[in-house]
Amino acid sequence: MTVDAPRTRPPAPPSRMPQTAAMHANASSEPARIVTPSRHAGLHPDAVEAIMAANHGDPFAVLGPHEIGPGQWEVRAVLPEARAAAVILGDTRIEMERRHPAGFFVGAFAHDRRPDYRIAVEAWDNTERVRRDPYEFGETLDQDEIHLLRDVGNDAVQRVLGAQGVTIGGIEGFRFAVWAPNARRVSVVGDFNDWDGRRHPMRLWHDGGVWELFIPDLPKGTNYKFEIRGPDGTLLPLKADPVAFASQQPPETASRVNGRPAPRWHDAAWMTGRGKADHRHSPISIYEVHLGSWARVPEEGNRYLTYRELAQRLIPYVKEMGFTHIELLPITEHPFDGSWGYQPVSLFAPTSRFGAPEDFAEFVNAAHEAGIGVLLDWVPGHFPLDAHGLGLFDGTHLYEHADPRQGFHQDWGTYIYNFGRTEVAAFLAANARFWLEEYHLDGLRVDAVASMLYLDYSRRPGEWVPNQYGGNENLDAIDFMRRTNEATYSHAPGTMTVAEESTSWPGVSHPTYTGGLGFGFKWNMGWMHDTLRFIAKDPIHRRYHHNDLTFGLLYAFSENFILPLSHDEVVHGKGSLFGKMPGDRWQKFANLRAYLGFMWGHPGKKLLFMGGEFGQEREWNHNQSLDWHLLEDRFHAGLKDLVRDLNRLYVGTPALHARDTEAAGFQWLVADDADNSVIAWARKGRHEGEIAVVVSNFTPVPRHGYRIGVPAPGYYREAINTDAAAYGGGNVGNYGGVEALCEPSHGQDCSLCLSLPPLGTLIFVREG
Structure with missing residues (x-):
């Protein structure tokens, strides 16, 4: 960019009156007259010593060009690398005097105007380089x-x-x-x-x-x-x-040194459409990815794929699988691989592990051209203690609270930002805008929101400081989140912010003008924990835990929820999704297929961590690639095909996504059949007759002649059967669909008579 700023600075004492670039350009080109330097004119020896000790607070008062008398000038420079140096004024060369053995040089000359000069530096190897002097330029900020x-x-x-x-x-x-x-x-x-x-x-x-x-x-x-x-x-x-x-x-x-990003964007069509997005009523199915371990190149020392290679391999895969968005685990620069990016140091730099900033922009370009949105896992909740980072940045607790009860995160051994300091809050809020505007990202998933909301988060009595009202709410963090959300939605329309918030804090995804935090969506952590606990039970015991399936529907419409099966559930000894399933190998696959069908039919947007779509068997390891060879097995390949088909059905069926966040888009059909572990509901779109029916049987017993009331007559096409042979199942089903009979059931005038496959989920779509 071009800055209209001065190129020169008046002599000491410093002045805020700028010397403009135009004035400098008009400086006289007449030859300078060399004068005898004065050791006492305009330069105190103590100032030289302070400069050479790197202990001077105002270097422009000493260095650069200074008028020491009428028409008398000195150019002063610190050149430790120089054997000799000279001031170059047009065709005139003025040798500089070494005033300090460590390399403080002064060139004195007579000149009728402020000089336009270069400095020639002769190094100890007798090479010479002519360069501009940084201290001839004035203030570049206002x-x-x-x-x-x-x-x-x-x-x-x-x-x-x-x-x-x-x-x-x-x-x-x-x-x-x-x-x-x-x-x-x-x-x-x-x-x-x-x-x-x-x-x-x-x-x-x-x-x-x-x-x-x-x-x-x-x-x-x-x-x-x-x-x-x-x-x-x-x-x-x-x-x-x-x-x-x-x-x-x-x-x-x-x-x-890189400068602000200036990529060559070719996603204009996407960006135009993004501003008109209506996320609450649109399908959102997110593929969560850790770029360093999605796939590697074992033939080349197990190296990472680059951003451009990922654009060529990952994005077509996500497109083929039917996901609408990619969510990247943090790619802001971080020193420790094992933090997965959740302990960033440089919040404005895409990690160089996978290439240059321009390469990351090309990854985003490729995603948008494929119709895929890109979300970033964003971490304003804490930052690491690395010596080169933000901690004690200027010798004081600048970015973090000084009191460890407020400024140190005990769980992660990291610092906590001082959200009450205006410059810190502005720094973080600007960073949120930066990724959405400068890199065209489509949303931010904000990590660890609960740890920011509560002053006593993971702390015992005496280990935290109450707010001014004696409460445990972090009022500064609340204000920061609200203002950040307002800024992002105002300046980057069509983007979204998503809170990873694990408590019952009210109004996380409600507008700030109603008292909410202003996020667009909230992860439904309660649903995730409840349903994973249920599905991990042996089917014979599931009747006693039926409420784990149903409880989430009591609050499903209190927030704009995303249903997450995230990376946090497949690390630290928790095993993989596949590994959580009970039973023999066939039952594990059947359980996982039924569970994913249940999830895709449930109200709420979807998120699945990589590897879950094909049944990664081992726990995720950030240091190695996913086990893609498993797709040679028909059960793993069948599971992958199921997720693809679930996404395509979800995206193409308004009844399954248009009213994800509205109670009017949901109707219980069977909620109380705990003995058979059967659950069923209807999903409704925004237009009359848009109906889908979801039925899950979480026991290994097939159930024929199972009658379910439905809200309207018509033909119900069996759009998904997780027990289909194509997915690795036993092919128990309903021959492609069922006509609703005028036979009352479950409080409805019409009903379906179904065959429920063992450990299976059926999704029917009403036609006509």
Whole structure:
């Protein structure tokens, strides 16, 4: 981007009056007259010592061009790598004097205007490079931009902070800016300056706590960090840029100069349609994916697939399987593979494990071209203690609470953001917008919402601090979530936010103007735990646990729910979905097929973690690929075909999705047949006659002549039978469909007489 900012700065003392690029461009081109340097003019020895000790808080007061008298100029530079140096003014070369043995150089000359110059650096190997001086450029930020960094919901963070590619006075480079209000000194260090904090110290905007420096002619891809001296003078571990747009591949930890993402988008049709989306009344079936273990390349050292390879393999698979969305476990840059991305350090950088930021954008492009939405697992609930991360960023508890009862997460050994600090809340809210707007993502699943809502989450008495009213509600986090949701829905229409919230907090997915948190959807964790507990029982005992199937319908329409079978249920000794099923091998498959049919027929949007669709037998391991070879077995292949057909039926049948969140779209048919473990209901669309009937038999006993009342006469096509031979079942069914007879049953005027397969789910769709 082009920044209308000054290229020069008036001499010390610092002034906020800018020297414009135009003024600089009009500087005199007349040859300079060399003058004898004065050791006392305009430069105190203590200032030189402070600069060379990297302990000076205002480097622009010392470095760069300074008028030390009428028409008398000095250019000062820190050049530890230089054997000799010179100021280049047009065709004139002015040798610089070494004023400090560690490499402080001064070039003095007479000139009638502020000079336009270069510095020639002769290295110790006798090579010479001519470069621009960062300290000839003035302030590249303005006060209004600094103030916007405190505006929760604004996108100023990604526009102002980080390494921004800018052009100043026709000169390209990168402007670095970082919020570190309590630091004594901040420098940009990296490959380009031998990680030497003396060479590129930054300027502080005192009223905003932001340090900035424009470095011209810096190549894209350069590794960098910030070297920070804390308020007590302590030199901190080198810090990655909190707003880095790219990072080194772990285990390396540097940020990378990249600039704000500027992908070549070709998803205009998708983006136009997205703004008109009506998610509550649309089919949403989500395939949850950990990109590092969906598939690998064993022939090449078990390496990851790249973003572009995933675009070629994963997206067509998801399309063929009938899912509407992909949800990515966190791909924001994180140091530890074993965190699965849930302990991120660089929230604005797609992980480099799978390629460059531009490659990730191509993955999103490919998904949208295939008609697939992309959701991101987003983690504002905590961040890791890694020394290069956000913890104690400027030598103080800047991003986290100082009190460990508020700022340390005992379960995960991580820091907790201080949501009450305006700059922190604005930083996180801007990041939410960043992924939806800059990378065209279609939604955010917000991790660990319950841990943010409750001050006493997973804490014993005495281990937490009550709010101002004596309660356990985290009022700052509540305000943050509401404002973030308002910002995302306002600025990225057609996207969605989804809360992973495991408690009975009211109104999670209700609008903020009604007192809700403003999320679009909420994971139904209660449904997941209840039904998994039921299906894991031996069928002979299920009659005593029938309420585990039915209880979820008591509150199914209190929120906009997503039914999740997520990664959390197939790790840490919980086994795979397949492994949870009781019985012999045939019964395990039958149980899993019946359960997935039950889920797809149940009110609520759907989410399934990768591997569940074909019956991965072992527990998920993030370090290796899914067991795709299992698809050579007909039972695994049949299960995969069932999930594909369930998705296609769900998407193509309004009765199964149009009123997912409305009680009027659901009608009990059989809720109380616990002895036979049979359950049945009707699903209704938004138009008259749109009816689907879902019936599950969770015992291994086939039941013929089982009568079920239905809400309307007509022919009911058997659209799904999880016991079909094509899926690996025994083919007990109803020959493709049943005509409703005018025989009352279950309080209905009409009824179906059915054959219920053992351990099977049937889904009928009314025709005509």
